[in-house]
Amino acid sequence: MSHRTEQIRNIALVGHSGAGKTTLCEALLQAGGTIQTAGTVERGTTVSDFDPMEKARGHSINSTITSIDHGGVHINLIDTPGYPDFRGPTLSALAAVETCAVVLDAAAGIAHGSQRMMDYARARRLCRLIVVNKIDHEGIDLELLVEQLRETFGPECLPINLPSGGATGVVDCFGRGEGSADFGSVAQAHQRILDQVVEVNETVMGRYLEEGEAGLSGQELHDAFEQCLREGHLVPICFVSARTGAGIAELLALFESLMPHPGEANPPLFVKGSGPAAEPFRTIPDPARHVVADVFKIVNDPFVGKLGVFRVYQGTVRRDTQLFIDDGKKPFKVGHLFKLRGKDHVEIDEAVPGDIAAVAKVEEIHFDAVLHDSHDEDHIHLKPIDFPQPMFGLAIEPQHKGQEQKLATALHRLAEEDPCFRVEHNKELNETVIRGLGELHLRVMLERMRERYGVEVSTRPPRIAYRETVSGRADGHHRHKKQTGGAGQFGEVFLRVEPLARGTGFAFEDDTVGGSIPNQFIPAIEKGVRQVLEHGAIAGYQIQDVKVVVYDGKHHPVDSKEIAFVTAGRKAFLDAIGKARPIVLEPIVNLDVSVPEAHMGDVTGGLAGKRARINGTDALRGGELVVKAQVPLAEVGDYANELKAVTGGKGRYTIEFSHYEPVPPQVQKQLAEAFRPRTDDD
Numbered sequence: 001m002s003h004r005t006e007q008i009r010n011i012a013l014v015g016h017s018g019a020g021k022t023t024l025c026e027a028l029l030q031a032g033g034t035i036q037t038a039g040t041v042e043r044g045t046t047v048s049d050f051d052p053m054e055k056a057r058g059h060s061i062n063s064t065i066t067s068i069d070h071g072g073v074h075i076n077l078i079d080t081p082g083y084p085d086f087r088g089p090t091l092s093a094l095a096a097v098e099t100c101a102v103v104l105d106a107a108a109g110i111a112h113g114s115q116r117m118m119d120y121a122r123a124r125r126l127c128r129l130i131v132v133n134k135i136d137h138e139g140i141d142l143e144l145l146v147e148q149l150r151e152t153f154g155p156e157c158l159p160i161n162l163p164s165g166g167a168t169g170v171v172d173c174f175g176r177g178e179g180s181a182d183f184g185s186v187a188q189a190h191q192r193i194l195d196q197v198v199e200v201n202e203t204v205m206g207r208y209l210e211e212g213e214a215g216l217s218g219q220e221l222h223d224a225f226e227q228c229l230r231e232g233h234l235v236p237i238c239f240v241s242a243r244t245g246a247g248i249a250e251l252l253a254l255f256e257s258l259m260p261h262p263g264e265a266n267p268p269l270f271v272k273g274s275g276p277a278a279e280p281f282r283t284i285p286d287p288a289r290h291v292v293a294d295v296f297k298i299v300n301d302p303f304v305g306k307l308g309v310f311r312v313y314q315g316t317v318r319r320d321t322q323l324f325i326d327d328g329k330k331p332f333k334v335g336h337l338f339k340l341r342g343k344d345h346v347e348i349d350e351a352v353p354g355d356i357a358a359v360a361k362v363e364e365i366h367f368d369a370v371l372h373d374s375h376d377e378d379h380i381h382l383k384p385i386d387f388p389q390p391m392f393g394l395a396i397e398p399q400h401k402g403q404e405q406k407l408a409t410a411l412h413r414l415a416e417e418d419p420c421f422r423v424e425h426n427k428e429l430n431e432t433v434i435r436g437l438g439e440l441h442l443r444v445m446l447e448r449m450r451e452r453y454g455v456e457v458s459t460r461p462p463r464i465a466y467r468e469t470v471s472g473r474a475d476g477h478h479r480h481k482k483q484t485g486g487a488g489q490f491g492e493v494f495l496r497v498e499p500l501a502r503g504t505g506f507a508f509e510d511d512t513v514g515g516s517i518p519n520q521f522i523p524a525i526e527k528g529v530r531q532v533l534e535h536g537a538i539a540g541y542q543i544q545d546v547k548v549v550v551y552d553g554k555h556h557p558v559d560s561k562e563i564a565f566v567t568a569g570r571k572a573f574l575d576a577i578g579k580a581r582p583i584v585l586e587p588i589v590n591l592d593v594s595v596p597e598a599h600m601g602d603v604t605g606g607l608a609g610k611r612a613r614i615n616g617t618d619a620l621r622g623g624e625l626v627v628k629a630q631v632p633l634a635e636v637g638d639y640a641n642e643l644k645a646v647t648g649g650k651g652r653y654t655i656e657f658s659h660y661e662p663v664p665p666q667v668q669k670q671l672a673e674a675f676r677p678r679t680d681d682d
Helices: 021-031 052-057 084-094 112-123 142-153 186-198 202-211 218-230 248-257 404-417 439-453 519-535 562-579 597-608 639-647 665-673
Strands: 008-014 064-070 073-079 099-105 127-133 157-159 161-164 169-172 235-239 270-272 279-281 292-301 305-314 322-325 337-341 344-347 356-360 370-372 380-382 392-398 422-426 431-436 457-460 467-470 474-482 489-499 506-510 546-554 582-596 613-620 624-632 652-662
Touching: 008 021, 008 084, 008 248, 021 064, 021 073, 021 127, 021 248, 052 439, 064 248, 064 337, 073 248, 084 112, 084 292, 084 439, 099 112, 112 127, 112 142, 127 142, 127 218, 142 157, 142 235, 157 186, 161 235, 186 202, 186 218, 202 218, 235 248, 292 404, 370 380, 392 404, 392 439, 404 422, 404 431, 404 439, 431 439, 439 457, 467 489, 474 562, 489 519, 489 562, 506 519, 519 546, 519 562, 546 562, 582 597, 582 639, 582 665, 597 613, 597 624, 597 639, 639 652
Parallel strands: 008 073, 008 099, 099 127, 127 235, 157 235, 506 546
Antiparallel strands: 064 073, 161 169, 270 279, 270 380, 292 305, 292 370, 305 356, 322 370, 337 344, 337 356, 392 431, 392 457, 422 431, 467 582, 474 489, 489 546, 582 624, 582 652, 613 624
């Protein structure tokens, strides 16, 4: 089916695990005529959860794209995972949509993950919609839940429909103010949402005050409603039961008639250039302009090959189109253009602005790549997504010799698909470490590695990513002089080190005058300094947040060589660090622990023994609390098992990197004693 930009709706279904997003997606696909019969998660027959691992586990691991053509509108739906460990694919999906539909379980209420997704969507300036699912559960207080939603997310959260007939259907509160609901007044809900909508537009507000609701046209109300969504002035609440079908047709109609199309929503956050010189770049959803598209998902399909899934923001992508990747000079030809419908790849002729499509077998394509057909669009990129830092790590090595290259290929493919899966290699320890968002995340990755690529690995806890820095300012000096019978080596360096603000990194300055050190040797000094940065000075960890200023030195017209100044720079830097009160830094993580209230004391007591700082608690519905703390990463290596033991498997947690802090003196002493420093001959 061909369609225009004005007919497209892009919607991501997000929310906590167990909210019923996949079942809701099935119900919408059936209501829209895409499928004849809705599948079930229990039987592994849904369009979204087609991966064998998803079928076996009974929950989503990947984001899945499908679509509905109904009522003259083309709806791209993205079903996303709910577990915090798989937040990478979920957040990636937010870069491709205008509307974020946060799905809640009516019985479980507002889970911590739902709050996080609302925050992410607000930060991306997306239109937000709250879908309360499972309204057919017995003994739930939906009226209380609405009050909690408004208290948690703001008074802009208003019901756009209400359950009726004992949760067997819903009654519209926006288009009309008539009918009866299971709770509350339909007329009052209608008035509240109407007042909220009209006040965002002065012209509409003026006519409404003069002539009342009858004086407003349907288009004026639609435009004001869309403006409210775009400005975050309204977050509609709607009610459904994906299991019984209650409210599904009304939700589909809401997508079609009131959710914004790509030309109505806030413009995407593209910039041209990098650093301070970067300027905003406005894409225009015009099919006749140059192509600008962003790759938000990579799939390594065993049958099709590497698949790059992208959202078109400007121009039209057709088969045989020549596209550049980022700032590359060599284009690739679009041989086949696909629409994704779960596991099926449907060939299409073109993708217009706002649409989601995919290309296959382009090895250079990567996550967050910008595709374009003109060098006028070089140096353009979408504002990066604020992904959580992967902190949970395992050191791995192949179980069988000769599989090193096979392992490297598998890790590369897995990292391409998940922006929150990271592979690190510590050259000094010859240690490969994989990092993810939690134990479950890495367990799934190891299973994929075994099932998809035939690689089995041994695992162990990784070394903690400590860092070194200085806490004071000091001068360093070294004269390197070596005579070997022929031409000798000579280089003398005076430099100064001083601390930088935490997280700044490293700065190097040449402040020499009068040619005391010729310009061609300054890079050699920096090279020597960077050798120390990489290998550490007191405990063997990378040095950060340090400024080095070379201010004097001497050279010899014959014996001065690059190697001499590399050595002199390295040892002068070591000399300065030793005087500048060096310290070891450890990574501190934000730890959010969700537990039943009965286990609160056990959890906080356990954290106190881990040098944790408790920053407070949040109450969730259902007697659950979220303990917020900051803890050294070194203290939470086996926290998953500890929490499971303390709470009987009812607790869960998330960690995100926060910052680095100095370790206690006794820990620094232990780390320094275990370090074998580099000798003069190394």
